[in-house]
Amino acid sequence: MARFLLRNVSVLFHGIAAVHEASLSIQPGELVGIVGPSGAGKTTLLRLLLGAIRSASGSVAVDGRDLDTLSGRELRRVRAETGFVHQDHRLVPNQRVLTNVLAGRLGRWSFPRALREVYWPRRREVETIHRLLERTGIPEKLFQRVDSLSGGQQQRVAIARALYQRPRSLLADEPVSSVDPARARDTIALLSRIAREEGLTLCVSLHNLELAREYFPRLIGMRHGHITFDMRTDELGDDHFEELYRLTAAEMMQDA
Amino acid sequence: MRRSIFLAAIVGAGLLAAWHLGLSPGELVPDRSRWVLLRRFLVAALTPALRSQSELGTSVLPRAWEAAVHTVVFATAAISLSVVAGSVLGVLASERWWRLFPATRALRPVLFGATRVLIGFMRSIHEILWAIVLLAAFGLNTVAAVIAISIPYAGTLAKIFSEILDETEDDAAEALRFAGAGSLATFVFGLVPRALPDMGAYTFYRFECALRSAAILGFFGFPTLGKLIYESFGELYFREAWTYLYALFVLIVAVEWWSGALRQRLTVA
Numbered sequence: 364m365a366r367f368l369l370r371n372v373s374v375l376f377h378g379i380a381a382v383h384e385a386s387l388s389i390q391p392g393e394l395v396g397i398v399g400p401s402g403a404g405k406t407t408l409l410r411l412l413l414g415a416i417r418s419a420s421g422s423v424a425v426d427g428r429d430l431d432t433l434s435g436r437e438l439r440r441v442r443a444e445t446g447f448v449h450q451d452h453r454l455v456p457n458q459r460v461l462t463n464v465l466a467g468r469l470g471r472w473s474f475p476r477a478l479r480e481v482y483w484p485r486r487r488e489v490e491t492i493h494r495l496l497e498r499t500g501i502p503e504k505l506f507q508r509v510d511s512l513s514g515g516q517q518q519r520v521a522i523a524r525a526l527y528q529r530p531r532s533l534l535a536d537e538p539v540s541s542v543d544p545a546r547a548r549d550t551i552a553l554l555s556r557i558a559r560e561e562g563l564t565l566c567v568s569l570h571n572l573e574l575a576r577e578y579f580p581r582l583i584g585m586r587h588g589h590i591t592f593d594m595r596t597d598e599l600g601d602d603h604f605e606e607l608y609r610l611t612a613a614e615m616m617q618d619a
Numbered sequence: 620m621r622r623s624i625f626l627a628a629i630v631g632a633g634l635l636a637a638w639h640l641g642l643s644p645g646e647l648v649p650d651r652s653r654w655v656l657l658r659r660f661l662v663a664a665l666t667p668a669l670r671s672q673s674e675l676g677t678s679v680l681p682r683a684w685e686a687a688v689h690t691v692v693f694a695t696a697a698i699s700l701s702v703v704a705g706s707v708l709g710v711l712a713s714e715r716w717w718r719l720f721p722a723t724r725a726l727r728p729v730l731f732g733a734t735r736v737l738i739g740f741m742r743s744i745h746e747i748l749w750a751i752v753l754l755a756a757f758g759l760n761t762v763a764a765v766i767a768i769s770i771p772y773a774g775t776l777a778k779i780f781s782e783i784l785d786e787t788e789d790d791a792a793e794a795l796r797f798a799g800a801g802s803l804a805t806f807v808f809g810l811v812p813r814a815l816p817d818m819g820a821y822t823f824y825r826f827e828c829a830l831r832s833a834a835i836l837g838f839f840g841f842p843t844l845g846k847l848i849y850e851s852f853g854e855l856y857f858r859e860a861w862t863y864l865y866a867l868f869v870l871i872v873a874v875e876w877w878s879g880a881l882r883q884r885l886t887v888a
Contacts, residue, residue, distance in 0.1 A: 410797075415797050439800075439801065440799065442797055442798055443799030447798065449794055451790065453790045454791055454794075455808075455809065455813055456791075457812065462812075466795055466809070469795055469798065469800035469804045470798050470799020471799070472804075474801065474803050474804055474807075477800075525798075
């Protein structure tokens with residue numbers, strides 16, 4: 364069964380199609396890069412997979428569960444199983460790294476349990492999070508406030524929070540655009556290494572074609588809400604990328 | 620053009636009010652006996668009394684200290700009660716809270732509206748008026764005095780808390796919701812921690828105000844600095860009155876300095 368299955372999905376923002384008649388199927392454990400210019404609908408596509416955006420038409424299914432037909436509780440279950448790394452990290456800045464990561468598992472806890480687990484964390488959970496931070500490269504930041512960290516370090520907290528969810532898949536929205544270019548490769552390498560080790564399905568949207576080709580065996584190209592290509596990276600020619608961006612350049616000329 | 624009309628309207632309204640009240644600067648020139656009294660009072664400021672001006676001649680500073688402590692205790696009790704009530708009402712008066720619970724859509728206008736009306740009512744009546752009402756009902760009762768301060772303060776805190784909750788950045792809360800957190804957990808773990816420094820800072824500011832309110836309640840006979848000021852003033856013991864006024868001044872400035880430092884730490888860090 365496909366982890367993510369989109370059938371003819373369209374999303375409208377103010378009457379304009381952000382995603383247009385998109386169909387795709389992503390299998391468990393696949394590593395997929397989603398490339399395309401800004402405003403192509405990459406973020407919308409990722410958010411569709413969480414049920415964070417409702418489609419105007421078509422259907423989105425996660426592990427065979429059609430998101431449109433789920434109850435609130437069932438949708439929360441799907442979301443708890445899906446880690447999402449936001450472009451702007453979305454952490455609570457005036458709390459410690461530990462507290463932020465603990466909050467990743469709120470989707471699996473009842474509220475009273477959440478209060479206990481987050482504000483009186485058990486030693487075992489603190490050790491688990493310390494190990495997660497070791498894997499993302501910032502174990503020494505466990506007890507620091509998030510707002511004392513650099514952007515790159517905050518991203519690692521966000522990744523640790525997503526992993527603490529014990530997800531089946533990991534979605535990352537433009538993780539490279541918010542860190543400096545030198546760290547971009549580290550971030551993509553980290554995400555793909557963790558996904559391989561844990562057998563997670565990984566979907567990452569990014570601009571950097573070089574990194575996309577290097578780390579993702581499958582690439583999906585998007586432009587103007589359309590999926591323009593969806594194929595194995597080794598079958599992908601330069602002309603595919605050129606088309607993806609060349610037309611945008613022509614449009615930029617028009618705008619100017 | 621529109622600005623000058625607006626300005627003219629404000630000046631006009633001021634003149635109209637002055638005319639209606641029959642204000643004339645001449646009234647500020649005291650007659651001879653009042654002039655003497657005013658001068659005595661102002662001169663007394665230079666020599667605040669250390670011993671009571673009554674026949675007993677007891678030392679003033681211990682009384683001032685005790686009254687200052689009482690003032691702080693009253694204000695602390697009042698603000699504590701206000702924070703509890705203000706937090707509950709503030710959450711119920713925030714739009715974010717109700718938006719989190721789609722299931723309550725039917726109840727929302729009633730509870731949200733009722734809370735806002737209640738908060739407005741609590742705020743619109745000054746603590747001195749509440750004190751008059753409650754003292755009439757319960758007599759010179761400490762609990763009544765604390766509640767008198769707490770009612771308008773809880774209303775004000777609730778209003779500001781609800782505004783802070785509605786204006787705090789909610790991106791972290793949204794991230795938690797997208798990770799499957801329930802509505803209550805989203806609110807408590809995503810939004811409240813981010814709003815808390817601002818809420819705390821505002822509470823400290825209100826504590827300063829509560830000190831002044833607690834002092835004023837001394838006029839009704841509660842053992843705060845206001846009582847000593849009122850009594851010594853009534854006896855025309857101006858030098859003694861000035862000692863208590865200075866004590867109140869020092870107390871307020873000290874607390875402002877302390878809470879200012881705390882507020883800065885809360886919001887800047």
